[in-house]
Amino acid sequence: MLGWFGSKKPISVKVDIHSHLIPGIDDGVKSVEESIEILTGMEKMGYQKIITTPHIHSDYYPNTKDSICDGLSALEKVVEASGLKIKVEAAAEYFIDSEFLRLIESGEELMSFGDSNYVLVETPFMNRPLIFDEVVFKLKSNDYTPILAHPERYTYLSGDLFWLKKVKKQGVNLQITTTSLVGAYGREPQKIAIQLLKEEMVDFVGSDLHRSSQLPVFEKSMKQRIIPQMLKNNELI
Numbered sequence: 272m273l274g275w276f277g278s279k280k281p282i283s284v285k286v287d288i289h290s291h292l293i294p295g296i297d298d299g300v301k302s303v304e305e306s307i308e309i310l311t312g313m314e315k316m317g318y319q320k321i322i323t324t325p326h327i328h329s330d331y332y333p334n335t336k337d338s339i340c341d342g343l344s345a346l347e348k349v350v351e352a353s354g355l356k357i358k359v360e361a362a363a364e365y366f367i368d369s370e371f372l373r374l375i376e377s378g379e380e381l382m383s384f385g386d387s388n389y390v391l392v393e394t395p396f397m398n399r400p401l402i403f404d405e406v407v408f409k410l411k412s413n414d415y416t417p418i419l420a421h422p423e424r425y426t427y428l429s430g431d432l433f434w435l436k437k438v439k440k441q442g443v444n445l446q447i448t449t450t451s452l453v454g455a456y457g458r459e460p461q462k463i464a465i466q467l468l469k470e471e472m473v474d475f476v477g478s479d480l481h482r483s484s485q486l487p488v489f490e491k492s493m494k495q496r497i498i499p500q501m502l503k504n505n506e507l508i
C-alpha cells in the first residue's frame with residue numbers, strides 16, 4: 272500500500288469507496304432523486320467513480336447480494352437517463368456479527384472490490400466484537416482484504432491506537448471518513464482521524480454519504496490539503 276506522504280502525482284481517477292446511495296435498502300438516501308442530487312454534486316467535485324456500500328446487518332438491514340444488485344440496476348438506469356457520466360458500482364459495508372462470520376464460512380462470494388478483494392467491514396460503535404480476530408482470520412484465509420470503516424468514530428477506541436496498530440499488522444486496512452477531519456462527528460473523532468493521518472495509518476478515505484444535506488460539509492472536507500494525496504490509494508481500486 273502506498274504511503275500517504277510519498278506521492279505527489281495528480282489523481283487520474285477520483286473514486287469514492289464508501290456511501291449509502293441506493294434508496295430504501297438501508298439508512299442511506301430516501302429516494303432516487305436524493306441519490307441523483309448527491310451523484311450530481313460528486314460529479315461536479317470531479318468524481319468519476321462511486322462504489323456505494325449499503326449496510327449488510329442481519330438485525331437492521333438484512334441485505335443480500337440480490338437486493339443490492341437489484342437496487343444498483345435501478346439506480347444505474349436513472350443515472351444514465353439523468354445524463355450523468357459518473358460510474359456507480361456497488362459493494363457492501365458488512366457489520367461484524369455472528370451472521371457475517373457464518374456468511375464467510377459458507378463460502379458464498381462476498382461483495383468485494385478492487386484487485387485485492389477488499390471487503391468493507393464495520394463494528395458496533397460502542398463495543399468491539401469478540402469475534403473480530405476470528406472474522407479477520409477467516410476473511411484473510413478466503414483471500415479477502417478487510418477494510419475497517421471509520422475507526423476514528425468507534426467510542427470504544429477513544430484515542431487508543433494500540434489496537435488499531437495491531438489489526439493493521441494482521442492485514443486490516445483503515446478507512447477514515449473525510450468529514451471527520453472537519454469535525455462532523457465531534458471533536459474526538461476529528462482528533463483521532465488527524466492522529467491516524469499523522470501516524471500514516473490511514474489506507475483509504477471515504478465520504479460515507481447518507482444524505483444530500485451532508486454534501487456541503489463533505490465538499491468542505493475535501494478541501495483539506497492532505498486529501499489529494501489520500502485519494503491516491505482510492506484510485507487503485
Ligand SMILES: [Fe+2]
Pocket residue numbers: 289290291364420479
Ligand atoms: Fe457507512
